[in-house]
Amino acid sequence: MSRDDELQHTTAERSIWTGRITALCGATAEAGEYEVIWFAPFGPRCSECKRLAKSDR
Numbered sequence: 928m929s930r931d932d933e934l935q936h937t938t939a940e941r942s943i944w945t946g947r948i949t950a951l952c953g954a955t956a957e958a959g960e961y962e963v964i965w966f967a968p969f970g971p972r973c974s975e976c977k978r979l980a981k982s983d984r
């Protein structure tokens with residue numbers, strides 16, 4: 928796993944059926960990676976997700 932994968936992304940969409948997650952920035956992950964990527968407590972926030980989340984609200 929690269930360091931980029933430790934970024935905290937903001938979830939935009941999650942499929943109940945496949946568990947596939949799409950972040951605001953377009954990054955995707957499978958269910959097994961969800962906790963690692965999206966809830967990494969020590970990872971820096973994905974700046975792209977942060978920016979998109981702000982402009983979205």
Ligand SMILES: [Zn+2]
Pocket residue numbers: 935936937950951952953954973974975976
């Ligand atoms: Zn992101």
